[in-house]
Amino acid sequence: MGSTSAAQLPVPRTEAGRAGLAALLADPEQSLVAFDFDGTLAPIVPDPDAARAHPGAVPALSRLAPRVGTVAVITGRPAAVAVRYGGFAGATGLAHLRVLGHYGSEQWDAATGTLRTPEPHPGVAAVQAELPGVLETAGAWRGTWIEDKGRAVAVHTRRAENPADAAEALRKPLDDLAAAHGLVVEPGRFVLELRPPGMDKGRALTALTHETSARAVLYAGDDLGDLAAYDAVAALRAEGVPGLLVCSAAATGEGADALADRADLTVDGPGGVVDLLTTLAATLGA
Ligand SMILES: O=P(O)(O)OC[C@H]1O[C@H](O[C@H]2O[C@H](CO)[C@@H](O)[C@H](O)[C@H]2O)[C@H](O)[C@@H](O)[C@@H]1O
DSSP, X not given: OOOOOSSSOOOOSSHHHHHHHXXXXXXXXXXXXXXXXXXXXXXXXXXXXXXXXXXXXXXXXXHHGGGSSEEEEEOSSOHHHHHHHXXXXXXXXXXXXXXXXXXXXXXXXXXXXXXXXXXXXXXXXXXXXXXXXXXXXHTOOTTOEEEEOSSXXXXXXXXXXXXXXXXXXXXXXXXXXXXXXXXXXXXXTTEEEEEOSSOOHHHHHHHHHHHTTOSEEEEEEOSGGGHHHHHHHHHHHHHTOXXXXXXXXXXXXXXXXXHHHHOSEEESHHHHHHHHHHHHHHHTTO
16 A cells, blocks of 8 residues: 555555656646546445445545546446436536446546437346346345346345355356356446446546547556456556556455555545545645
8 A cells, every 4th residue: 555644645556656646747637537436436335326426526526627637437337327426417627527337338428418328238138037037046145136227237245144155156147147148247346247248447448548648547446347447557558658556445355356456556445535636636736
């Protein structure tokens, strides 16, 4: 973990991370800063419908956004849900925010208020119909429940007595169900999501970096779905675009250790992300 103090930016623990931060500070207007939603901007809660951005998140983003080239949220949520739960629409300073939903296959632009969505994948309806039977046959733990996300379906185990074992027991049946209908399984913090293939947070981040001609990238996430974005930052570095990988630390046992192992900087959950953004904004003169 990098060292932190109230008014000083933390120092990334890797040379690549320090180069990424230095590049962002040297040319903020040509930088892209992107964030996952759940676990990064919003504290994790047992009911996904009750998730809301940390109270300091929008103020910190609003302060930072006018100082950097592009601010984006890249989430597994439907974009409209993240916009609503984040309180992003109409927020001061966030007139150019991009929210990329469903792992980048949807895009909401604050500047126009428009939402771009893909054609629905036919496998999602088939999976929705078969899933209750598959869970019953698999002996799903009590507390397991289905989140209908419209363009995807998520099976949550956080409310089970042992959420990790409950998810593990469903991995093979859900892999098989997804494969039978042309979907993929996206594992997360006590959730297995069945969703269309072909897009991930890495592709979304890379495309946005190129579209905005960003010369430095900061990406903050907390979960396995963010690993693709971490891979994208590694590839961008190889292309000569410096990057900083931030991990919003998850509770032990939530299965997100792979992210923490690769981060240049680890902060203490959404509150730590807010502190980082606030300090970054202040360092940039906001
Ligand atoms: O890409 P993200 O923004 O991190 O979204 C990924 C998933 O987030 C949600 O689930 C997670 O947050 C819930 C609310 O805090 C929590 O109850 C759950 O255990 C977490 O896995 C969301 O419900 C999923 O649909 C997203 O795929």
